[in-house]
Amino acid sequence: MKSPELPGPGPAGDVAPAWSTPDLADPHTLADKPARVQKMFGAIAESYDLNNRVHSLWQDQRWRKFAVRSAMVKLGEHVLDVACGTGDLTEAFANSPAAQVTGVDFTRAMLDIAEHKRPARLPPELAAKVSYQEGDAMNLQFPDASFDVVSIAFGIRNVADPAKAIAEFFRVLRPGGRLVVLEFDRPRWFPMNIFYDFYCGWVMPRTATLISRDRSGAYRYLPRSVGTFMSRSEMCGRIAGTGFSDVSATGLSLGICVCYRAFKQS
Numbered sequence: 313m314k315s316p317e318l319p320g321p322g323p324a325g326d327v328a329p330a331w332s333t334p335d336l337a338d339p340h341t342l343a344d345k346p347a348r349v350q351k352m353f354g355a356i357a358e359s360y361d362l363n364n365r366v367h368s369l370w371q372d373q374r375w376r377k378f379a380v381r382s383a384m385v386k387l388g389e390h391v392l393d394v395a396c397g398t399g400d401l402t403e404a405f406a407n408s409p410a411a412q413v414t415g416v417d418f419t420r421a422m423l424d425i426a427e428h429k430r431p432a433r434l435p436p437e438l439a440a441k442v443s444y445q446e447g448d449a450m451n452l453q454f455p456d457a458s459f460d461v462v463s464i465a466f467g468i469r470n471v472a473d474p475a476k477a478i479a480e481f482f483r484v485l486r487p488g489g490r491l492v493v494l495e496f497d498r499p500r501w502f503p504m505n506i507f508y509d510f511y512c513g514w515v516m517p518r519t520a521t522l523i524s525r526d527r528s529g530a531y532r533y534l535p536r537s538v539g540t541f542m543s544r545s546e547m548c549g550r551i552a553g554t555g556f557s558d559v560s561a562t563g564l565s566l567g568i569c570v571c572y573r574a575f576k577q578s
Contacts, residue, residue: 330355331529336536340469349470350419352530353397357421359524361398363531366523367516375494375569376404379463382562382573383492385410389460392416392484394449394477395467399426399442401494405463406438414459416447449477457486465494469541478554487578491556492571495547496538499567508568512538544570 330352335342342348356363364372379401385391385408393402396415405413417423423444430439447453449464449471462481471477481491499505512535520531542550544561547570552559556574563570 329527329529331533336532338540339533339537340540346472352528352533353419354421355528356524356526356530357398357419357425360422361400363520363523367520371565373400375564375571376401376465378564379465379492379494379571380404380408382571383461383463383490385461390458391461391463392454392459394462394464394481395470396426396444397422399429399444401463401465402426402442403430403433406434406441410441413442415442415444416452418446418448420446450480452480452484454484456483458484460486460489461492462489463492466496468493468495469537474542475550475554478551482554482556482576485576487576489576491551491574494569494571497544497563497567497570498539504566547572
């Protein structure tokens with residue numbers, strides 16, 4: 313189902329923001345969240361990679377490499393990277409023994425950058441493994457049991473209905489398949505949690521907006537979407553409740569990021 317469109321450029325050329333202050337009380341409850349998220353990522357696509365590097369303090373690629381190791385990819389397996397964005401995790405999986413890696417995202421501007429990066433960043437034999445297509449995490453256009461690994465990095469909280477998306481991940485996985493989810497979390501211990509709140513609540517929204525020249529409200533939404541999302545235990549429960557087994561959650565970088573892993577039983 314196509315998301316309702318939000319207002320575009322006005323008479324003065326200004327773009328209506330995807331997120332205003334009242335929307336951020338709990339952005340996950342908004343009925344038009346998919347349209348807002350799509351508009352937001354379209355607005356910040358060109359500066360997305362730079363902001364990821366700078367504001368993760370160059371840790372984001374390390375987290376992705378950890379996710380690939382956690383997936384335990386075997387020779388010849390097929391990987392689906394959902395909400396792939398500009399393709400960083402997709403490319404990391406291309407460096408694994410996988411035979412085929414498919415990246416899916418519902419923001420065309422992000423996929424355009426991923427397609428442009430692929431031949432520039434991967435040797436031809438690895439680039440040939442990768443394909444990209446538009447798609448919705450809640451309605452994946454693949455047959456049952458199509459993949460050995462499904463991943464999603466920093467995208468599950470942007471989905472309108474995470475439970476529906478996780479059920480889709482389960483459906484498209486083969487028996488014995490693995491689900492790997494990277495997501496942000498608030499550190500649990502003092503003083504790291506105080507620093508995190510200051511950095512994500514005050515510093516990052518301002519510096520990221522400056523870098524991206526964003527007017528969509530993206531970098532006010534992104535930290536707020538972490539603070540109002542499921543807790544680590546709730547996420548594990550949601551994954552297990554879908555039918556996955558051996559669900560684990562590993563904190564990375566002092567708990568700023570969490571890598572969830574789960575198995576679809578044979």
